Amino acid sequence: MPSGYELKKYTLPQVLRLRAQHTPKKVALREKDFGIWNEITYEDYYRHVTRFAAGLLALGFEKGERLAIIADNIPEWLYAELGTQAVGGISVGVYQSSLPPEIAYVLSYTGTAFVLAEDQEQVDKLIEIRGEIPSVRKVIYEDPKGMRTYRDDPWLISYEEVERLGEAYLQRHPALVEERIDEGNPEDVCHLSLTSGTTGRPKAAMLRHRNLLHMGVALQEVDPLEPTDDYLSFLPFAWIGEQMMSVGMALAGGFAVNFPESIETAMNDLKEIGPHVMFSPPRVWEGTQSQIWVRISETYAFNRWVYNQMLKIGYRAADYRMRGKPMPIGLRIAYWLADQIMFRPLRDQLGFLRLRRAYTGGAALGPDVFRFYHAIGVNLKQIYGQTEIIGIAFVHRDGDVRADTVGLPIPGGEVKISERGEILCRSDAVVAGYWQNPEATAETFADGWLHTGDAGYLTPEGHLVVIDRVSDVMHTSSGHMFSPQFIENKLKFSPYIKEAVVFGNQRPYITAFINVDPQTVGKWAEDRRIAYTTYLDLSQKPQVAELIRKEVQAVNESLLEHLRIQRFVLLYKLLDADDDELTRTGKVRRKFIAQRYQNLVEALYSGAQRVQVETEFKYQDGSTQRVSTEVSVLETQPHQPLVGA
Template sequence: MIIQPTPELKRYTLPQLLRARARHEGSRVALRQKDYGIWNEITYAEYYQKVVGFAHGLLALGFQPGERLAIIADNIPEWLYAELGTQAIGGISVGVYQSSLPAEIAYVLDYTGAALVLAEDQEQVDKLLEIRSEIPGVRKVIYEDPKGMRAYAGDPWIIGFTEVLRLGEEHARANPGAVETLIEKGKPEDVCHLSLTSGTTGRPKAAMLMHKNLIHMGVALQQVDPLKPTDDYLSFLPLAWIGEQMMSVGMALAGGFAVNFPESVDTAMADLKEIGPHVMFGPPRIWEGIQSSIWVRISETYAFNRWVYRRLLEVGYRAAEYRMRGQAMPLGLRLAYGLADQVLFKPLRDQLGFLRLRRAYTGGAALGPDVFRFYHAIGVNLKQIYGQTEIIGIAFVHRDGDVRADTVGKPLPGGEVKIAENGEILARSDAVVAGYWEKPEATAETFADGWLHTGDAGYLTEDGHLVVIDRVSDVMHTASGQMFSPQFIENKLKFSPYIKEAVVFGDQKPYLTAFINVDPQTVGKWAEDRGIAYTTYIDLSQKPQVAELIRKEVKAVNDSLPEHLRIQRFVLLYKLLDADDDELTRTGKVRRKFVMQRYQPIVDALYSDAKTVRVEAEFKYQDGSVQKVATEVNVLEAAPLAGAPGSYVAR
């Protein structure tokens, strides 16, 4: 018997649901992990056995119900064993981004009061040793990968994952029913996991996820987009992110499909091609990055091939308009698309690992409409979702045949939405979390009156689609009082294969300006093809030829915008915005106010007559060292004013 994703599952906790699958379909594959080039399969029975074994090990270490265990690791089965093992005995797991710096980890562990930490390898253990004096509440650090750990053998603070399992075996022999008894005591309304918010406006808060939240999401989304128990999913985004928790925990346990773990972060895209998943989820940066890589490959081929690509892509774009609306294509277009699919799109999807892909989602930030059209043109059923950590990642999703690039779809089954008087989006469902850990004031504000106050501005169309404008706090007005969303313009800029990131300014200003990060991969290739030598990213970004290249891209975007939304001046930022420098969140969102404050001299230059601005660049490295470099950044205009060389205005 295969358990189906029905609302009845919400009466279980996550460990109870895993136990049910182990009992009824124990021989089915639940997880796969690639190790030394081989995909190793783990059945539901083995999955549950590992979870129970780790739970016994925690009890042997004195871990108590209600305590927190933090996990800092890449995507490995042991993350799930630790998370569900902690939850099985009434504990609470805490996800920590593996890319976090020691100071960030210290904040999370202190804030959540973690008693134990699972750290994947020596790199993560070394971070913890660096901050050991700052986290006195951590009693034990558990490492999973023994490589390089021999030097720490005499430290009682550090213990191996296999040793915890061995202690668990001893505890199980002495107390055979201890874990099962605690699993039975679990309730769907129990807080089971702490998931960090993006932290775009300050330090991240920890959302308190309940079992029923994740299971509701797994059930509700599959009512819209059913998945098969034989389907495959590749887990390569950080498990500390709510999107990956939603897919690898909530969706996987509710739907029963297999979760596949790549050999490493570096091999994830290659492993994706081997697995050929049926469902995929990723933030815009993933889809934008794949599109850029396609562009680079096409640009390296022969002129005739590039011409064929452009002609067939035009056919794909026309077909996409019908596919996204769920309308039948005219016979001529259907035949033309069939040819284009056989010649280009199907081989392209095969090379990307998308040949079996039926469901593809993007969320975490807005994705530009042109990117949507591109993926539907090549036959990828990409759909926007909208949600937040506080509502388990998804509250709205496009339906098949009703995909609109300017909306985020309709509410999931069981969800409600309304728009407040100030335009803020309010939502509620069984996916809304219990609040923020140790933040009663923030909880009261965000979850007032039984509704999740999203902090985003938007409106509903006549047929129930939600249109998200921007963060309420980020919506801006020009000096003349015209409202605009900087994110909308930024997304249009980022559709260019040469632009990796953009930050638009203009609140209470006479015109709009922008910071632009050029894409080092595509712009570097463009420069090499033209014999333009460069050394560093700073050097590349300030080349006059690159300035002209990006000026054309900005002009193309300006031509598609009303006059008051056009960029008039911009700079090519001398460094990539980086989460390690607090300029981006760990999920890749721009911390707009922080960026503005950090680069205030450049912002001031954009609203002056300056042609250049002198700055001191600061670069942080993973070993904690800092390098400072003085450089000069050019202030660029959007388009030349006819008849006045050197003077520029927007057109």
């Protein structure tokens, strides 16, 4: 079995075939179904891929055509992706939470010929937009539940039937799929991955086999993984981070990829697997921290006191561990005791007991959250990258974790900062460009460098500090530069704040929209017997306003005066990707939010104390309700003059 950078000479299906030849009985995948973990060996994995590939040929799929996949994390996603690539096709990842118009855009933009849809829910979306996607010749459904009435439609075919067709095709043409796999070239475009689309409609980055395998090899040079290691795949496969881990790194490193029973049970299934490596965006780490806080707040006063004392020890130890410095003997003993009494049982309950390395990416994570996880013994590292560079260009090294940076370049990577402060990257992980978008390709990949669109700088030690998107860096009307994302991350460290959007560009002072966390604030309200009905009702309670005011004031104390938030509103609804306020990866669409809530933004700067708003709520059954309410504009220091006003 080739190792290291030798793997870059192969395609993804070729690497899978090598693993099936060298370690046929080794577990490659596990899927939990009806409470039982079912194991899939490399031999089984490869057999499913070749059967699906042959089934596509039997259905008339041509080399270079695209097959889109809309599904949760299931083995069939990988079978379809690698099966498509095995016969020279290109797979396309679509977020399973996408609404019909979003799916129509992706399928039309990429000219998709075939679609794998997991279940009736996804098939119904495709039927709704059938007239808008004329390029789609066949829809393959994986879960037959509820599909009985659809079976007479020739547009639809079951996944099982595709594999049966493939098996029959292989009997007639036993060598054809293998020949197609042999014809594959590492430079071939194999997958289209959607960008986050924070500033407009997503673009499809063209990933080559070499890109994914380079990332799989290079990251494991920094953080080696064992073939016996386990990874839990629960983030959307359409996201570049999951492609990197479950495809590139898993095939390069040979560790087992585990699929939860459902997205809803993922955190419980994680406890059963006890993965050795974990990769999640900030919202997962922030959410887990909030859950810990809720559990601690529900316990006895003595237990809370013990927890806080132990956490102080953990923070002191974290400061040494993150910098790779030996702890004083007294602190080492104190931390060992704290670990035995509290941190180890806590990690066990979370499913983190075997976790050697954990990564966060997709957006910045607040420094305080980093210290918290290192305090409880989780080796959490920030990574920095983009879809256009297969998710990672920088990563922290063990013993060199600096919460205000994103680490050092991965092996084989280069970086420089342009004259305007933009981060430029270059490596074998940089993709081939954007699908059918030569103008954007020429702009983003100019002069052989990936122009990230992010502002940043390098420390004397070579660590990269990311400030914000170049387009998002703001200046107050008095000329002070600031990063809204930096302030937002500070706010989100509070267990009571779920999301924040900061404003202040060319304004006299800084303001914010804040979403309260319904879980933690709801528990806080219940403990104080504050009755509420809906999120809207909870968010507008005067007691909640005072609670969040104190949280904002605490953040302000850690900021320079010109960076402090002076006025804010508690939004009456949670920001939602279905309303285009967030991307499918959870990033804030700042400009869109500013336009949608323009009356609230203006109220923050007009001196108004209250503002009347009307909004429409959409429910899962398709019904809508229009609500009129009054939102309070809050000041962090009531009855004091505004700085800069």
